[in-house]
Amino acid sequence: MSETMRAVDVKGGAGPVEALHITSIPKPVPSGSQALVKVKAFGLNRMDLLQREGHYPVPPQAPKTLGVEFSGIIEALGDAPERGFKVGDEVFGLAYGGAYAEFVAVSTHMLVHKPKELSWEQCAGIPETWITATQAMYLVSKYAPGKSILWHAGASSVSIAGIQLSAADGASAVYATARSDDKTEFAVKTLGATAAFNTKTQDWAKEVLKATNGKGVDIIIDFIGAEYFAANLEAIARDGVIVNLGMMGGVQLKEGTSIAAFVMKRVTFVGSSLRSRDEEYQGKLRDQLVEHALPRFIDGRLQILVDRVLPWEEIQEAHRLLEGNKTKGKVICTIG
Structure with missing residues (x-):
């Protein structure tokens, strides 16, 4: 040998x-x-x-x-x-x-x-894709049926897994974001998301608030990092959990970024890796x-x-x- x-x-x-x-x-x-x-x-x-x-x-x-x-x-x-x-x-x-x-x-x-x-x-x-989605949902964010959840980078492999798992496991609503209409349509029509938003052409945080009657979403799974940090705090619901798995949008926050939502909404922000x-x-x-x-x-x-x-x-x-x-x-x- x-x-x-x-x-x-x-x-x-x-x-x-x-x-x-x-x-x-x-x-x-x-x-x-x-x-x-x-x-x-x-x-x-x-x-x-x-x-x-x-x-x-x-x-x-x-x-x-x-x-x-x-x-x-x-x-x-x-x-x-x-x-x-x-x-x-x-x-x-x-x-x-x-x-x-x-x-x-x-x-x-x-x-x-x-x-x-x-x-x-x-x-x-x-293995990597589905185990990462499972970890983020169940172990880190403590997902339970009836909660709403948003997956950023909706056509990425982990979000493809996560959107399907969320829909199959009784989420009240499953949202996604992506950077093209083709990918937002894919998230809804192929994967079963409730709605998906184009982050290049839409104010996605405001769209999430509109879709949830102002409540926001219970869980956000984020791969983008600094670029979406402020909007995540805007879109998250009271007592919501933001799970950060990546930093594709950078690591430095813009000057003047408010962290008031951590107290006002009792938000949990947690980073994780596999x-x-x-x-x-x-x-x-x-x-x-x-x-x-x-x-x-x-x-x-x-x-x-x-x-x-x-x-x-x-x-x-x-x-x-x-x-x-x-x-x-x-x-x-x-x-x-």
Whole structure:
């Protein structure tokens, strides 16, 4: 058995799209609870772009190779795997890194058996996206049926998951924002949002207040950061929760930004991330995904939307697609 494998690397350690290339690196050896998975497909995420550029704080246990979600076949196991996994099993899962490669070593606590009804490409697009949405909704914002919720970046992969989960799990109303009419229409007609607002052409906070008869929305899931900070405080309801998962719109607030709503509305603002969480925390989310969402993927109640599938030799083009913000669903690369 070869001790090396092919993997995507970044020339110089960090750089632009053109720095991505496929090279040979040592093949990982599984230990403890880990499995060595032969990768069939992997999903792209915005954190990959930041990590490629050297702007993402990678967890200490992560390999330098990009990629956190994948599907594939177990080739070997460490000496203490989770019960129920064996060599030859078809799986998908979430890793701390290393998925842009022919093989990835990952804890069996973060693996899920691949249903026969789903493709390799679909399964590679589930873990990071759907677990992040589940975490933001249930663990962080304490969502409960009957609450209203707004998902920013409504055509992004996490919001595609979150909008569907919210609608399926009894939200009183599900709102979304996006930067084009095409994407707002997609959020309503394809994903089931109650309404969606174009942040380039509409005052979306005022539209939310109008849609809720002045009450505001109970939960806001935000990936934008500083650019939407003031409007989030305007659109949130009394005792509402704003969950920040990203800073695509910057980190510096405009001078004069009022924080009065924190007291006047008793607003909770909480930041969260998934990749920096420990294995036990991530494992609980994996279990929730298996129990809560997997049956709905199989019977079609929840859609795994894949926008583009490319061979991994076209990894540069795959990153360009994500950078262009034109996709409505996952970008997936296949190996083999």
